[in-house]
Amino acid sequence: MKRYLNGSDFFKNHIAPHKDNPLSWNTFNTRNQNKLIENINKLQGISIDGEISEDEKSIINQIKSDIEKLIITHSDIKPERLDMDLAIIFHKNLKKLKWGRFQIDDFGLWRWLSMNYFLKETFWRWSEDEFNKKSFFESSRSCYQRLVGERNRRIFPLWYFTIGERLYDNHFGYSLLEKLAEKSREKLVGGFGNLNNNLNDTKLLSPNEHVSKTMARVLLLGDKTASNDEVANAFKRYNGFRRRLLNYASEMVFEKEICLVFNKKAS
Amino acid sequence: MSERLIFIEPYKTYNDLIKLSAKVYFPDTDFEIVVPENRSLNLYNHELNDSTILLPRNHETLTIKVMLAWKKDFQLSSLANLLPDGENPTEILSFRLQISCEKTRWCSEQKKIDLSSITKRSVFNFEIPLIEVKNMLKVEGFITREIDAKGIQLNIPDSCLAILSTTQELSIQIDEIKEIGGEYLPIGPGNTGDQAFEISGLDNPFELPKIFYSEELKEFLTRDDLASVNSSILTSLFYFLDRFLRWLIFTCRIDTNNKYHNSLVDLFSKYCEASKEEIIYLVETDKFCEAQIKGYIELSDKLFKGLQIQNKYKRELKNIYKSELK
Numbered sequence: 001m002k003r004y005l006n007g008s009d010f011f012k013n014h015i016a017p018h019k020d021n022p023l024s025w026n027t028f029n030t031r032n033q034n035k036l037i038e039n040i041n042k043l044q045g046i047s048i049d050g051e052i053s054e055d056e057k058s059i060i061n062q063i064k065s066d067i068e069k070l071i072i073t074h075s076d077i078k079p080e081r082l083d084m085d086l087a088i089i090f091h092k093n094l095k096k097l098k099w100g101r102f103q104i105d106d107f108g109l110w111r112w113l114s115m116n117y118f119l120k121e122t123f124w125r126w127s128e129d130e131f132n133k134k135s136f137f138e139s140s141r142s143c144y145q146r147l148v149g150e151r152n153r154r155i156f157p158l159w160y161f162t163i164g165e166r167l168y169d170n171h172f173g174y175s176l177l178e179k180l181a182e183k184s185r186e187k188l189v190g191g192f193g194n195l196n197n198n199l200n201d202t203k204l205l206s207p208n209e210h211v212s213k214t215m216a217r218v219l220l221l222g223d224k225t226a227s228n229d230e231v232a233n234a235f236k237r238y239n240g241f242r243r244r245l246l247n248y249a250s251e252m253v254f255e256k257e258i259c260l261v262f263n264k265k266a267s
Numbered sequence: 268m269s270e271r272l273i274f275i276e277p278y279k280t281y282n283d284l285i286k287l288s289a290k291v292y293f294p295d296t297d298f299e300i301v302v303p304e305n306r307s308l309n310l311y312n313h314e315l316n317d318s319t320i321l322l323p324r325n326h327e328t329l330t331i332k333v334m335l336a337w338k339k340d341f342q343l344s345s346l347a348n349l350l351p352d353g354e355n356p357t358e359i360l361s362f363r364l365q366i367s368c369e370k371t372r373w374c375s376e377q378k379k380i381d382l383s384s385i386t387k388r389s390v391f392n393f394e395i396p397l398i399e400v401k402n403m404l405k406v407e408g409f410i411t412r413e414i415d416a417k418g419i420q421l422n423i424p425d426s427c428l429a430i431l432s433t434t435q436e437l438s439i440q441i442d443e444i445k446e447i448g449g450e451y452l453p454i455g456p457g458n459t460g461d462q463a464f465e466i467s468g469l470d471n472p473f474e475l476p477k478i479f480y481s482e483e484l485k486e487f488l489t490r491d492d493l494a495s496v497n498s499s500i501l502t503s504l505f506y507f508l509d510r511f512l513r514w515l516i517f518t519c520r521i522d523t524n525n526k527y528h529n530s531l532v533d534l535f536s537k538y539c540e541a542s543k544e545e546i547i548y549l550v551e552t553d554k555f556c557e558a559q560i561k562g563y564i565e566l567s568d569k570l571f572k573g574l575q576i577q578n579k580y581k582r583e584l585k586n587i588y589k590s591e592l593k
Contacts, residue, residue: 098398101368104371207376249427
């Protein structure tokens with residue numbers, strides 16, 4: 001796979017959107033993938049390393065085709081309710097290339113993959129809504145932040161691959177992700193967004209991703225679906241228990257002491 | 268005047284009761300590598316007894332055998348002081364052992380071990396899939412309560428999975444960790460005028476200074492296959508690190524929640540063989556007082572030695588010279 005050797009600062013200096021000209025990132029037409037890449041490749045100091053194999057190209061095309069099918073099948077559902085589906089698509093396909101955690105912090109690789117192939121998808125997921133509301137700067141900014149990755153771990157394909165790594169199980173496969181995807185599509189509320197943020201941003205070191213899986217199950221697959229605030233508070237509570245080794249705690253400990261969604265309901 | 272955080276323990280703990288030691292094996296090889304007494308093993312480019320160089324990434328898995336032993340003169344009954352009256356340590360407590368990698372956020376299975384079964388012959392095997400981990404592995408153990416206590420007592424941990432004791436961790440490095448251009452010292456191309464290198468931001472007490480190299484050198488310095496580049500970086504590193512040490516001690520207003528400050532402290536702790544606490548204490552001492560200046564000189568001397576020994580400078584330079592002769 002190819003990778004950019006330039007870091008996030010380089011792209012911020014050269015292409016981050018400005019308020020005075022929000023519809024393009026500096027001089028770039030940001031709705032046209034080929035044009036964007038053509039312009040980025042002309043940037044002074046841009047540095048690319050590696051080669052892309054035929055297998056990699058084929059997997060990327062498969063991902064794009066799977067996303068297109070998803071958009072058509074669920075055209076009546078808001079894109080943010082389809083994050084779990086996107087996580088399955090990215091993870092399932094990239095695993096065929098034997099990608100794993102070793103690749104996760106190779107941000108140059110993810111940035112190249114994202115910027116060269118996923119402009120349309122990033123715009124659909126993160127920017128179209130604001131664009132339709134004529135909030136052009138906000139729309140451009142969120143597209144830039146996710147496509148290029150102002151914060152490395154939020155680069156579009158990486159974000160979803162990481163969610164997949166956290167919730168995929170060697171024994172049960174994608175069943176947890178599929179249940180979450182189904183619930184997310186059905187519900188109009190729920191803390192799926194904050195769950196995904198925490199799966200990416202917090203360390204949550206635990207055997208077989210026990211913490212990620214248990215918290216996702218308890219918070220979002222129970223009788224009551226936790227709100228965004230309840231999910232955020234649950235992760236704060238987990239991080240606050242420094243003097244306890246909760247990374248392999250039972251589901252009951254998570255229900256009673258960390259997640260608290262059900263306690264609230266009972267009272 | 269500096270601000271300090273005083274950490275108040277919520278209850279009594281006895282740390283460092285069980286000593287961890289470990290041996291490392293790779294499948295299909297007949298050598299074992301013992302984690303040395305300083306609890307830190309660098310497997311990257313490790314030189315084996317037959318003078319061959321080990322490249323961990325040529326293997327798919329790594330086996331770590333962890334051995335446990337109670338520290339000398341310790342008695343299991345002493346743990347009763349950390350339990351409510353009438354509770355038996357061997358029934359209430361367990362030892363939990365795990366290996367993790369912070370970089371990739373991977374964690375091994377957690378082995379739960381009865382305290383009564385910990386002897387010098389206790390050996391626990393962990394198979395580490397190398398595709399899941401990067402840079403550094405950490406082996407750590409905890410003595411935990413396994414059930415909630417009845418009633419609440421002051422200074423005594425009463426919750427299930429409360430940690431009563433932690434071991435001193437073992438660290439096993441498997442990849443090259445790039446200090447220059449990597450996590451610790453920020454370096455990049457810039458306008459340096461007639462100079463090859465420049466360090467800017469040395470007056471800023473909050474943000475790490477940045478090393479710039481001349482734009483004209485960029486095409487060479489970004490390559491990793493030039494012996495001359497490697498040797499110039501190796502030799503420049505003495506000055507860069509010493510200058511960063513000076514900045515840390517005499518200029519920096521340290522914030523222990525700042526990951527860049529912490530990384531720098533970690534770096535000097537490694538090379539100067541000083542604890543992080545010692546370094547932070549020195550940084551927080553009155554600026555330019557006699558004790559601080561003396562402390563800097565001592566650390567600077569240790570840095571000069573530590574950098575060479577831990578990075579195997581002699582061997583690296585020898586290889587560079589040899590490659591030029593070819």
